[in-house]
Amino acid sequence: MSSEPTLQQIAESVTRSVLNANDKDLEGFQKIIDESIKVRESHRNLQKLVKNYSNSMIQRS
Template identity: 85%
Template sequence: MSSEINLQQIAESVTRSVLNASDKDLEGFQKIIEETIKVREGHKNLQKLVKNYSTSMIQRS
């Protein structure tokens, strides 16, 4: 069972306060989401680098 949340779950969990937020608040929220995506992609890339490094070290032994 996957622990990742899907887009539908996110949409369903949006609270009334977010729906009624000002444009400025939503812009701030959007920036947080964009940075979160960058961190997530960076984490995935780091995992790939570690895996590739580990694999190359095993092959050298």
């Protein structure tokens, strides 16, 4: 089972302050979300690289 929240859980947890934020605040928040997605994708890619490297080292020994 995945421990990642569902889109519905994320939407339900959005606070009133975000809903009432001005455009500048929302743009800043969007940048944070975008960078967070990049970090998550990079982390997944790093995990794959480490796994592939580990598997290749096991096969060589």
